[in-house]
Amino acid sequence: MASHPHHQDDNPIKTPEQQHPWERRTERWLWNSRFLVMLAVVPSLLGSLTLFIVGTVDIFKVAAGTLSYYFVGSDTNIHDTLVPDIIVAVDIYLIAIVLLIFGLGVYRLFISRIDIAEINNRKHPFNVASLDHLKDKIARVVILAVIIEFFRAVVDIRFATPLDAIYLALSVLALAAALYFMSLGHKDE
Helix, strand or coil: CCCCCCCCCCCCCCCCCCCCHHHHHHHHHHHHHHHHHHHHHHHHHHHHHHHHHHHHHHHHHHHHHHHHHHHHHCCCCCCCHHHHHHHHHHHHHHHHHHHHHHHHHHHHHCCCCCHHHHHHCCCCCHHHHHHHHHHHHHHHHHHHHHHHHHHHHHHHHHHHHCCHHHHHHHHHHHHHHHHHHHHHCCCCH
């Protein structure tokens, strides 16, 4: 007796010859409906590309402004905006990475493995094993983006009272604790 793969409910999987033609067509249509995720994949990749371009242009603007300030003698003082502008660009890059991981992760889960990623590096961010794994990877990058946004806000803080400095220190401590606890669950990666 030949062994056949079984569903969880122990109903044997029917071969195409055992299926009614209507059932076979319906199941083929249902299986091919997974390509609907391309409606999320393609825009995610386009959004990622757009954000990478915007972040890169922003960095070039910062570099041009810096060169202009030091070598041309521009009147615009870059010291107040240099760090916040770079932090904003890094934040934009992180969101672009979220979109990239999402698009390629969804593609891998629903359409096909990305063979070149599988061959080169099994632990590559695009190699996700489940929706929970994808969600976890995206959450880590989003948390990093939130930390960068927090850092940008901290750069602009002007302390009015000593209590403000204590609040900032407590915020940084809470952030460090959150990062520590988040890393505990990812020691194997």
